[in-house]
Amino acid sequence: MTGLVEGKAALVTGAANGIGRASALAFAREGARVAVADVDADGGEETVRLIAKQGGEAFFVPCDVADEDAVAAAVALTVQRYGALDCAHNNAGLGQRQVPLAEISRASWDRTLAVNLTGTWLCLKHEIQHMQAHGGGAIVATSSATSLLGVPLTAAYAATKAAINQLVRSAAMEYAKVGIRVNAVLPGPIGTEMVTRAMAENPALEDHLMQTVPLARVGTPEEVADAVVFLCSPRSGFTTGSLLTIDGGQVLH
Numbered sequence: 623m624t625g626l627v628e629g630k631a632a633l634v635t636g637a638a639n640g641i642g643r644a645s646a647l648a649f650a651r652e653g654a655r656v657a658v659a660d661v662d663a664d665g666g667e668e669t670v671r672l673i674a675k676q677g678g679e680a681f682f683v684p685c686d687v688a689d690e691d692a693v694a695a696a697v698a699l700t701v702q703r704y705g706a707l708d709c710a711h712n713n714a715g716l717g718q719r720q721v722p723l724a725e726i727s728r729a730s731w732d733r734t735l736a737v738n739l740t741g742t743w744l745c746l747k748h749e750i751q752h753m754q755a756h757g758g759g760a761i762v763a764t765s766s767a768t769s770l771l772g773v774p775l776t777a778a779y780a781a782t783k784a785a786i787n788q789l790v791r792s793a794a795m796e797y798a799k800v801g802i803r804v805n806a807v808l809p810g811p812i813g814t815e816m817v818t819r820a821m822a823e824n825p826a827l828e829d830h831l832m833q834t835v836p837l838a839r840v841g842t843p844e845e846v847a848d849a850v851v852f853l854c855s856p857r858s859g860f861t862t863g864s865l866l867t868i869d870g871g872q873v874l875h
């Protein structure tokens with residue numbers, strides 16, 4: 623049986639941990655060769671080892687998504703290694719320390735925007751430049767259910783994720799005609815380091831989540847990864863500009 627993205631070349635940012643690692647593994651399981659991009663070299667190399675262990679092909683590329691030269695180089699290296707860039711998951715992101723809006727430091731605000739928002743735009747920019755010259759492709763950004771909710775103590779983070787939704791819609795409109803589909807996944811609470819850290823900082827968070835997530839549990843990185851690979855596969859060929867919540871129903875609450 624062939625995989626959903628058999629023979630494709632995929633780039634995943636933030637692929638050294640959490641959702642990005644699960645996505646890189648899922649792309650490889652479904653037949654793609656994967657560029658694992660991250661600032662965390664140890665975690666990135668471990669993702670590459672895990673992919674090799676399941677019989678897939680991957681390489682690690684160091685990349686800070688806030689650095690345009692690094693993003694351009696990651697795209698170029700993927701094309702050089704695999705001869706193409708068909709799929710991209712722009713997933714790298716920083717959580718924000720839980721503080722009221724008026725207490726966010728300028729440095730924290732700037733870094734959250736630089737990585738989450740500017741980083742997502744830089745990835746779109748360089749991936750699209752390649753894809754539009756080579757017959758199209760499919761891109762998924764990791765936004766967040768927070769982008770649709772009024773969640774306290776995460777103003778900078780939520781603002782970046784809401785802006786990502788609009789970037790995705792703009793890109794989907796502008797590049798549909800050249801065969802590039804652009805979608806977003808909006809995870810609710812997913813059991814990664816980011817959420818474990820937030821729960822440690824705010825012990826009331828776990829109770830709050832159990833009460834506000836209708837499915838009454840935290841999701842798994844694999845549940846997000848499966849949706850990402852689907853959105854990059856021909857099975858979702860008529861889907862672009864969509865914001866897919868993967869949140870146990872959290873935004874319904």
Ligand SMILES: NC(=O)c1ccc[n+]([C@@H]2O[C@H](COP(=O)([O-])OP(=O)(O)OC[C@H]3O[C@@H](n4cnc5c(N)ncnc54)[C@H](O)[C@@H]3O)[C@@H](O)[C@H]2O)c1
Nearest residue numbers: 636638639640641661686687714715766809811812814816
């Ligand atoms: N975990 C959740 O509940 C949840 C919910 C909604 C959205 N998200 C989003 O999912 C994405 C992944 O989050 P996660 O939970 O897997 O977090 P994580 O902290 O486990 O992984 C994030 C990865 O991004 C990498 N990274 C950070 N800054 C980077 C940069 N400048 N350049 C390249 N890589 C960088 C980290 O090294 C890490 O490997 C993020 O965009 C996050 O906002 C997570």
